[in-house]
Amino acid sequence: MPVSVRNTPAAEWDKNTWPPLEDLARNQPESGVWFQGTEIHNRKKDLGTATATWFADLLSPDPWFKSLFSDFKEIPKSDLKEGVDNATSFTSVCINTAIYLPWLVSQCLKNGVVFKRAILKHIADAASPGVHHSGQAADLILNCTGLASHKLGGVEDKLMYPARGQIVLVRNEADKMYSISGTDDGSEEVMYIMTRAAGGGTVLGGCYQKGNWESQHDPSLAIRIMKRCVDMCPKLTNGKGIEHLDVVRHGVGLRPCREGGARIEKEKVNGIWVVVSNLLSVLNTANRSHNSTTMAMLAQDIKALMDVHRRQSNWSKRR
Numbered sequence: 001m002p003v004s005v006r007n008t009p010a011a012e013w014d015k016n017t018w019p020p021l022e023d024l025a026r027n028q029p030e031s032g033v034w035f036q037g038t039e040i041h042n043r044k045k046d047l048g049t050a051t052a053t054w055f056a057d058l059l060s061p062d063p064w065f066k067s068l069f070s071d072f073k074e075i076p077k078s079d080l081k082e083g084v085d086n087a088t089s090f091t092s093v094c095i096n097t098a099i100y101l102p103w104l105v106s107q108c109l110k111n112g113v114v115f116k117r118a119i120l121k122h123i124a125d126a127a128s129p130g131v132h133h134s135g136q137a138a139d140l141i142l143n144c145t146g147l148a149s150h151k152l153g154g155v156e157d158k159l160m161y162p163a164r165g166q167i168v169l170v171r172n173e174a175d176k177m178y179s180i181s182g183t184d185d186g187s188e189e190v191m192y193i194m195t196r197a198a199g200g201g202t203v204l205g206g207c208y209q210k211g212n213w214e215s216q217h218d219p220s221l222a223i224r225i226m227k228r229c230v231d232m233c234p235k236l237t238n239g240k241g242i243e244h245l246d247v248v249r250h251g252v253g254l255r256p257c258r259e260g261g262a263r264i265e266k267e268k269v270n271g272i273w274v275v276v277s278n279l280l281s282v283l284n285t286a287n288r289s290h291n292s293t294t295m296a297m298l299a300q301d302i303k304a305l306m307d308v309h310r311r312q313s314n315w316s317k318r319r
């Protein structure tokens with residue numbers, strides 16, 4: 001679901017990310033990306049709330065991404081539930097990240113990437129001799145540590161903050177992806193439904209709790225999430241109650257966000273060049289975000305910055 005805002009770099013990243021995602025869904029099912037019908041519902045009364053602000057363009061009957069989807073349309077008012085003022089539908093993609101991330105690792109391995117695993121206390125430690133597989137010190141570090149950039153030595157970006165999300169993963173399936181501008185359970189609570197490819201179950205969400213670092217799931221929020229989702233999509237339980245949801249697990253995650261938006265720049269830390277790309281779940285001051293599906297083209301901007309570095313320095317070609 002494209003949540004970027006018109007005329008922002010994030011919208012440009014989203015626009016350019018769509019063709020590769022579409023290609024994966026069409027031609028590479030082993031990536032865990034598949035097409036899903038999508039319905040976005042809007043209630044005017046949510047205007048100005050955290051969720052409606054986050055989803056601002058997504059909720060519009062005329063969003064910037066309208067022309068990307070050939071089947072984009074407004075849902076007739078007569079088909080909408082009471083209380084919903086307008087809604088749109090289009091075919092997007094849903095990523096089963098449990099498949100997609102290992103698939104990305106495989107693509108990297110195929111292309112000669114060498115993986116090593118370590119916990120670093122300071123970003124410059126990534127250039128210590130012995131960390132790079134060549135045995136030499138690295139000349140360039142790419143920092144993509146997400147929310148950890150808040151605390152990581154040499155970075156300590158205090159503009160970073162979490163937007164806590166909570167989900168329920170169920171075995172039940174929905175016919176489409178759904179979301180709505182708000183809920184009646186508080187401005188930070190959200191409703192979304194995403195059925196994942198290859199038997200990955202359905203993700204029921206959620207919430208968007210800015211500044212909340214709590215890692216444990218809240219059982220009463222989980223009940224509200226399940227109720228809202230079954231209410232939006234009764235097919236999940238064949239018209240029955242939430243006790244007919246077959247729960248796989250509850251999940252909590254902290255979206256990496258940053259006041260002022262993404263920071264993609266090059267800086268020297270302890271004499272080592274670091275390309276900063278923290279973060280990948282970006283908020284601007286108006287509380288608008290983009291997310292991991294935006295990343296293919298954000299990564300291209302990062303690569304461009306690294307290429308400039310390579311040209312400007314005599315970057316040794318290490319294998």
Ligand SMILES: Cc1cc2nc3c(=O)[nH]c(=O)nc-3n(C[C@H](O)[C@H](O)[C@H](O)COP(=O)(O)OP(=O)(O)OC[C@H]3O[C@@H](n4cnc5c(N)ncnc54)[C@H](O)[C@@H]3O)c2cc1C
Pocket residue numbers: 118119120121144145146147148149152164165166167206252253254255256279280281290291292293294
């Ligand atoms: C509940 C929830 C729902 C979401 N839903 C969606 C969605 O539907 N669509 C979407 O596109 N996005 C969604 N997101 C957002 C998405 O998950 C994030 O945008 C994305 O994971 C950010 O990726 P990243 O690589 O920047 O950061 P991360 O995934 O946080 O990766 C950072 C990496 O850095 C490593 N690291 C950190 N510190 C150190 C250190 N000191 N030393 C070594 N390694 C370190 C970590 O181990 C980690 O591997 C959701 C997030 C949440 C929480």
